[in-house]
Amino acid sequence: MxxxxxxxxxxxxxxxxxxxxxxxxxxxxxxxxxxxxxxxxxxxxxxxxxxxxxxxxxxxxxxxxxxxxxxxxxxxxxxxxxxxxxxxxxxxxxxxxxxxxxxxxxxxxxxxPEAAERDAHMREQLIAQLNELIDGTDSLSEFKRGELRGKIAGKPGRNRYLRTTPAGKLRIDTAKAEAEAEAEENLDGKYxxxxxxxxxxxxxxxxxxxxxxxxxxxxxxxxxxxxxxxxxxxxxxxxxxxxxxxx
Incomplete structure:
Protein backbone atom coordinates (compact mmCIF):
# COMPACT_ATOMS: atom_id res chain seq x y z
CA MET A 1 0.00 0.00 0.00
CA PRO A 113 6.27 0.96 28.43
CA GLU A 114 2.79 -0.54 28.09
CA ALA A 115 4.04 -3.09 25.57
CA ALA A 116 6.89 -3.93 27.94
CA GLU A 117 4.36 -4.79 30.67
CA ARG A 118 2.40 -6.92 28.20
CA ASP A 119 5.54 -8.81 27.14
CA ALA A 120 6.42 -9.60 30.76
CA HIS A 121 2.83 -10.60 31.48
CA MET A 122 2.76 -12.95 28.46
CA ARG A 123 5.81 -14.84 29.75
CA GLU A 124 4.24 -15.20 33.18
CA GLN A 125 0.98 -16.35 31.59
CA LEU A 126 2.74 -19.00 29.48
CA ILE A 127 4.39 -20.46 32.57
CA ALA A 128 1.10 -20.38 34.51
CA GLN A 129 -0.69 -22.17 31.65
CA LEU A 130 2.07 -24.77 31.43
CA ASN A 131 1.97 -25.34 35.17
CA GLU A 132 -1.79 -25.91 34.94
CA LEU A 133 -1.31 -28.42 32.12
CA ILE A 134 1.23 -30.57 33.95
CA ASP A 135 -0.26 -30.28 37.42
CA GLY A 136 -1.12 -33.74 38.71
CA THR A 137 0.54 -35.57 35.81
CA ASP A 138 2.79 -37.56 38.17
CA SER A 139 -0.15 -39.91 38.72
CA LEU A 140 -0.59 -40.53 34.99
CA SER A 141 0.86 -43.50 33.16
CA GLU A 142 4.10 -43.07 31.25
CA PHE A 143 2.16 -43.33 27.99
CA LYS A 144 -0.28 -40.56 28.98
CA ARG A 145 2.57 -38.26 30.08
CA GLY A 146 4.32 -38.91 26.79
CA GLU A 147 1.14 -38.08 24.93
CA LEU A 148 0.82 -34.78 26.80
CA ARG A 149 4.51 -34.09 26.25
CA GLY A 150 3.95 -34.45 22.51
CA LYS A 151 1.04 -32.00 22.55
CA ILE A 152 3.06 -29.40 24.46
CA ALA A 153 5.95 -29.84 22.01
CA GLY A 154 3.67 -28.39 19.32
CA LYS A 155 3.37 -25.15 21.33
CA PRO A 156 6.83 -23.51 21.18
CA GLY A 157 5.92 -20.79 23.66
CA ARG A 158 5.15 -23.29 26.40
CA ASN A 159 7.52 -26.03 25.32
CA ARG A 160 10.64 -23.96 25.94
CA TYR A 161 9.85 -23.85 29.67
CA LEU A 162 9.20 -27.59 29.99
CA ARG A 163 11.70 -30.23 31.10
CA THR A 164 11.43 -33.96 31.68
CA THR A 165 13.08 -35.60 34.67
CA PRO A 166 15.08 -38.86 34.31
CA ALA A 167 12.01 -40.63 35.69
CA GLY A 168 9.84 -39.15 32.93
CA LYS A 169 8.05 -36.61 35.14
CA LEU A 170 7.02 -33.24 33.66
CA ARG A 171 8.37 -30.13 35.37
CA ILE A 172 8.73 -26.38 34.83
CA ASP A 173 12.32 -25.50 33.91
CA THR A 174 12.53 -22.72 36.49
CA ALA A 175 16.22 -22.02 35.90
CA LYS A 176 15.61 -21.45 32.19
CA ALA A 177 12.49 -19.38 32.86
CA GLU A 178 14.35 -17.09 35.28
CA ALA A 179 17.36 -16.73 32.97
CA GLU A 180 15.14 -15.92 29.99
CA ALA A 181 13.09 -13.41 31.96
CA GLU A 182 16.29 -11.62 32.94
CA ALA A 183 17.57 -11.59 29.35
CA GLU A 184 14.23 -10.60 27.83
CA GLU A 185 13.64 -7.77 30.29
CA ASN A 186 16.08 -5.61 28.34
CA LEU A 187 14.05 -6.22 25.15
CA ASP A 188 10.51 -5.94 26.50
CA GLY A 189 8.49 -3.30 24.66
CA LYS A 190 11.36 -2.39 22.33
CA TYR A 191 11.92 -2.52 18.61
Whole structure:
Protein backbone atom coordinates (compact mmCIF):
# COMPACT_ATOMS: atom_id res chain seq x y z
CA MET A 1 0.00 0.00 0.00
CA UNK A 2 1.25 3.48 -0.88
CA UNK A 3 0.18 6.27 1.48
CA UNK A 4 0.87 9.96 1.90
CA UNK A 5 2.88 11.33 4.81
CA UNK A 6 -0.43 11.68 6.70
CA UNK A 7 -1.32 8.02 6.07
CA UNK A 8 -3.90 8.55 3.31
CA UNK A 9 -3.89 5.52 0.93
CA UNK A 10 -3.22 6.42 -2.70
CA UNK A 11 -2.51 3.03 -4.26
CA UNK A 12 -2.47 -0.67 -3.39
CA UNK A 13 -1.25 -3.92 -4.90
CA UNK A 14 -1.94 -7.61 -4.42
CA UNK A 15 -0.08 -10.74 -5.42
CA UNK A 16 -0.42 -14.51 -5.15
CA UNK A 17 0.48 -15.72 -1.68
CA UNK A 18 3.70 -17.40 -2.82
CA UNK A 19 5.22 -14.25 -4.38
CA UNK A 20 8.82 -13.62 -3.28
CA UNK A 21 9.58 -10.36 -1.45
CA UNK A 22 12.23 -9.33 -3.97
CA UNK A 23 9.77 -9.62 -6.86
CA UNK A 24 7.08 -7.47 -5.29
CA UNK A 25 9.59 -4.81 -4.22
CA UNK A 26 10.78 -4.49 -7.81
CA UNK A 27 7.23 -4.23 -9.19
CA UNK A 28 6.16 -1.56 -6.70
CA UNK A 29 9.30 0.49 -7.33
CA UNK A 30 8.76 0.29 -11.08
CA UNK A 31 5.09 1.29 -10.75
CA UNK A 32 5.88 4.27 -8.51
CA UNK A 33 8.56 5.52 -10.89
CA UNK A 34 5.84 6.79 -13.25
CA UNK A 35 4.48 9.13 -10.56
CA UNK A 36 7.59 11.37 -10.59
CA UNK A 37 7.34 11.99 -6.85
CA UNK A 38 9.90 14.25 -5.21
CA UNK A 39 10.57 11.80 -2.38
CA UNK A 40 9.68 8.22 -1.51
CA UNK A 41 10.44 6.58 1.83
CA UNK A 42 9.89 2.82 1.94
CA UNK A 43 8.62 1.48 5.26
CA UNK A 44 8.89 -2.29 5.64
CA UNK A 45 8.79 -4.96 8.30
CA UNK A 46 11.66 -7.12 9.49
CA UNK A 47 11.18 -9.65 6.71
CA UNK A 48 12.61 -7.20 4.15
CA UNK A 49 15.77 -6.27 6.05
CA UNK A 50 18.30 -8.19 3.94
CA UNK A 51 21.23 -6.22 2.54
CA UNK A 52 20.10 -7.03 -1.01
CA UNK A 53 16.63 -5.57 -0.38
CA UNK A 54 18.05 -2.47 1.29
CA UNK A 55 20.39 -1.84 -1.62
CA UNK A 56 17.56 -2.13 -4.12
CA UNK A 57 15.25 0.15 -2.15
CA UNK A 58 17.86 2.94 -2.20
CA UNK A 59 18.06 3.02 -5.99
CA UNK A 60 16.67 6.17 -7.55
CA UNK A 61 17.52 8.31 -4.51
CA UNK A 62 14.82 6.59 -2.44
CA UNK A 63 15.15 6.07 1.31
CA UNK A 64 13.86 3.42 3.72
CA UNK A 65 12.77 2.74 7.28
CA UNK A 66 13.11 -0.95 8.10
CA UNK A 67 12.47 -2.90 11.27
CA UNK A 68 15.34 -4.99 12.63
CA UNK A 69 15.08 -8.31 14.48
CA UNK A 70 16.18 -7.69 18.06
CA UNK A 71 16.92 -11.37 18.59
CA UNK A 72 18.93 -11.83 15.40
CA UNK A 73 22.22 -11.76 17.30
CA UNK A 74 23.80 -9.49 14.66
CA UNK A 75 26.70 -7.24 15.61
CA UNK A 76 24.70 -4.14 14.65
CA UNK A 77 21.76 -5.04 16.90
CA UNK A 78 24.05 -5.84 19.81
CA UNK A 79 25.90 -2.54 19.34
CA UNK A 80 22.64 -0.56 19.15
CA UNK A 81 21.23 -2.09 22.33
CA UNK A 82 24.46 -1.56 24.24
CA UNK A 83 24.64 2.18 23.54
CA UNK A 84 23.82 4.45 26.44
CA UNK A 85 21.57 7.49 26.06
CA UNK A 86 18.42 9.19 27.16
CA UNK A 87 15.02 8.38 25.67
CA UNK A 88 12.85 11.13 24.23
CA UNK A 89 9.07 11.02 24.66
CA UNK A 90 7.12 11.34 21.41
CA UNK A 91 3.50 10.84 20.32
CA UNK A 92 1.37 8.58 22.44
CA UNK A 93 3.20 6.32 24.86
CA UNK A 94 6.33 5.88 22.74
CA UNK A 95 9.89 6.74 23.75
CA UNK A 96 12.74 6.86 21.25
CA UNK A 97 16.52 6.98 21.32
CA UNK A 98 18.80 7.37 18.29
CA UNK A 99 22.11 5.51 18.46
CA UNK A 100 25.12 5.99 16.19
CA UNK A 101 26.76 2.76 15.06
CA UNK A 102 27.16 3.36 11.32
CA UNK A 103 28.33 6.14 9.00
CA UNK A 104 25.77 5.32 6.30
CA UNK A 105 22.66 4.30 8.26
CA UNK A 106 20.80 5.49 11.33
CA UNK A 107 19.34 3.34 14.10
CA UNK A 108 16.47 4.32 16.37
CA UNK A 109 15.37 2.29 19.39
CA UNK A 110 11.67 2.64 20.19
CA UNK A 111 10.28 1.70 23.58
CA UNK A 112 6.64 1.33 24.62
CA PRO A 113 6.27 0.96 28.43
CA GLU A 114 2.79 -0.54 28.09
CA ALA A 115 4.04 -3.09 25.57
CA ALA A 116 6.89 -3.93 27.94
CA GLU A 117 4.36 -4.79 30.67
CA ARG A 118 2.40 -6.92 28.20
CA ASP A 119 5.54 -8.81 27.14
CA ALA A 120 6.42 -9.60 30.76
CA HIS A 121 2.83 -10.60 31.48
CA MET A 122 2.76 -12.95 28.46
CA ARG A 123 5.81 -14.84 29.75
CA GLU A 124 4.24 -15.20 33.18
CA GLN A 125 0.98 -16.35 31.59
CA LEU A 126 2.74 -19.00 29.48
CA ILE A 127 4.39 -20.46 32.57
CA ALA A 128 1.10 -20.38 34.51
CA GLN A 129 -0.69 -22.17 31.65
CA LEU A 130 2.07 -24.77 31.43
CA ASN A 131 1.97 -25.34 35.17
CA GLU A 132 -1.79 -25.91 34.94
CA LEU A 133 -1.31 -28.42 32.12
CA ILE A 134 1.23 -30.57 33.95
CA ASP A 135 -0.26 -30.28 37.42
CA GLY A 136 -1.12 -33.74 38.71
CA THR A 137 0.54 -35.57 35.81
CA ASP A 138 2.79 -37.56 38.17
CA SER A 139 -0.15 -39.91 38.72
CA LEU A 140 -0.59 -40.53 34.99
CA SER A 141 0.86 -43.50 33.16
CA GLU A 142 4.10 -43.07 31.25
CA PHE A 143 2.16 -43.33 27.99
CA LYS A 144 -0.28 -40.56 28.98
CA ARG A 145 2.57 -38.26 30.08
CA GLY A 146 4.32 -38.91 26.79
CA GLU A 147 1.14 -38.08 24.93
CA LEU A 148 0.82 -34.78 26.80
CA ARG A 149 4.51 -34.09 26.25
CA GLY A 150 3.95 -34.45 22.51
CA LYS A 151 1.04 -32.00 22.55
CA ILE A 152 3.06 -29.40 24.46
CA ALA A 153 5.95 -29.84 22.01
CA GLY A 154 3.67 -28.39 19.32
CA LYS A 155 3.37 -25.15 21.33
CA PRO A 156 6.83 -23.51 21.18
CA GLY A 157 5.92 -20.79 23.66
CA ARG A 158 5.15 -23.29 26.40
CA ASN A 159 7.52 -26.03 25.32
CA ARG A 160 10.64 -23.96 25.94
CA TYR A 161 9.85 -23.85 29.67
CA LEU A 162 9.20 -27.59 29.99
CA ARG A 163 11.70 -30.23 31.10
CA THR A 164 11.43 -33.96 31.68
CA THR A 165 13.08 -35.60 34.67
CA PRO A 166 15.08 -38.86 34.31
CA ALA A 167 12.01 -40.63 35.69
CA GLY A 168 9.84 -39.15 32.93
CA LYS A 169 8.05 -36.61 35.14
CA LEU A 170 7.02 -33.24 33.66
CA ARG A 171 8.37 -30.13 35.37
CA ILE A 172 8.73 -26.38 34.83
CA ASP A 173 12.32 -25.50 33.91
CA THR A 174 12.53 -22.72 36.49
CA ALA A 175 16.22 -22.02 35.90
CA LYS A 176 15.61 -21.45 32.19
CA ALA A 177 12.49 -19.38 32.86
CA GLU A 178 14.35 -17.09 35.28
CA ALA A 179 17.36 -16.73 32.97
CA GLU A 180 15.14 -15.92 29.99
CA ALA A 181 13.09 -13.41 31.96
CA GLU A 182 16.29 -11.62 32.94
CA ALA A 183 17.57 -11.59 29.35
CA GLU A 184 14.23 -10.60 27.83
CA GLU A 185 13.64 -7.77 30.29
CA ASN A 186 16.08 -5.61 28.34
CA LEU A 187 14.05 -6.22 25.15
CA ASP A 188 10.51 -5.94 26.50
CA GLY A 189 8.49 -3.30 24.66
CA LYS A 190 11.36 -2.39 22.33
CA TYR A 191 11.92 -2.52 18.61
CA UNK A 192 14.80 -1.30 16.46
CA UNK A 193 14.53 0.71 13.25
CA UNK A 194 17.13 1.14 10.53
CA UNK A 195 16.88 4.25 8.32
CA UNK A 196 18.90 5.43 5.32
CA UNK A 197 17.53 9.00 5.24
CA UNK A 198 20.03 11.47 6.77
CA UNK A 199 17.43 14.27 6.99
CA UNK A 200 14.47 12.69 8.79
CA UNK A 201 14.31 13.37 12.51
CA UNK A 202 14.36 10.41 14.88
CA UNK A 203 10.72 11.20 15.70
CA UNK A 204 9.74 11.12 12.01
CA UNK A 205 11.47 7.75 11.64
CA UNK A 206 9.51 6.32 14.58
CA UNK A 207 6.19 7.80 13.42
CA UNK A 208 6.79 6.63 9.84
CA UNK A 209 7.20 3.08 11.09
CA UNK A 210 4.12 3.47 13.27
CA UNK A 211 2.05 3.99 10.11
CA UNK A 212 3.06 0.49 9.04
CA UNK A 213 2.01 -0.90 12.41
CA UNK A 214 -1.38 0.81 12.08
CA UNK A 215 -1.94 -0.73 8.65
CA UNK A 216 -1.05 -4.19 9.99
CA UNK A 217 -3.32 -3.65 12.99
CA UNK A 218 -6.16 -2.75 10.61
CA UNK A 219 -5.75 -6.04 8.73
CA UNK A 220 -5.74 -7.96 12.02
CA UNK A 221 -8.90 -6.18 13.18
CA UNK A 222 -10.71 -7.10 9.97
CA UNK A 223 -9.69 -10.75 10.29
CA UNK A 224 -10.27 -11.14 14.03
CA UNK A 225 -12.63 -8.50 15.49
CA UNK A 226 -14.79 -7.91 12.40
CA UNK A 227 -14.25 -11.57 11.49
CA UNK A 228 -13.65 -11.08 7.78
CA UNK A 229 -11.94 -14.22 6.50
CA UNK A 230 -9.66 -14.49 3.46
CA UNK A 231 -11.34 -14.96 0.11
CA UNK A 232 -9.31 -17.18 -2.19
CA UNK A 233 -9.47 -16.32 -5.91
CA UNK A 234 -7.88 -18.78 -8.29
CA UNK A 235 -8.54 -16.91 -11.53
CA UNK A 236 -6.39 -13.88 -12.36
CA UNK A 237 -9.30 -11.85 -13.80
CA UNK A 238 -11.23 -12.16 -10.52
CA UNK A 239 -8.44 -10.66 -8.42
CA UNK A 240 -9.01 -6.96 -7.72
CA UNK A 241 -5.95 -4.77 -8.01
CA UNK A 242 -5.35 -1.06 -8.37
CA UNK A 243 -5.00 -1.66 -12.11
CA UNK A 244 -8.41 -3.21 -12.77
CA UNK A 245 -10.78 -1.72 -10.20
CA UNK A 246 -13.48 0.21 -12.11
CA UNK A 247 -13.36 3.98 -11.72
Missing amino acids: AVTRDGIPVRCWCWPGNTADQKLIRQVKDDMRDWTLSKIVWVTGRGFSSERNRRYLRQGDHQYIIGEKLRSGSAEVKAALSRQGRYQDVAGNMRIKEVRISDTERFVICHN LLRCSDPHLSAEDIALGNKQLLEVERGWRDMKQIIDLRPVYHRLEERTLTSQNIPA
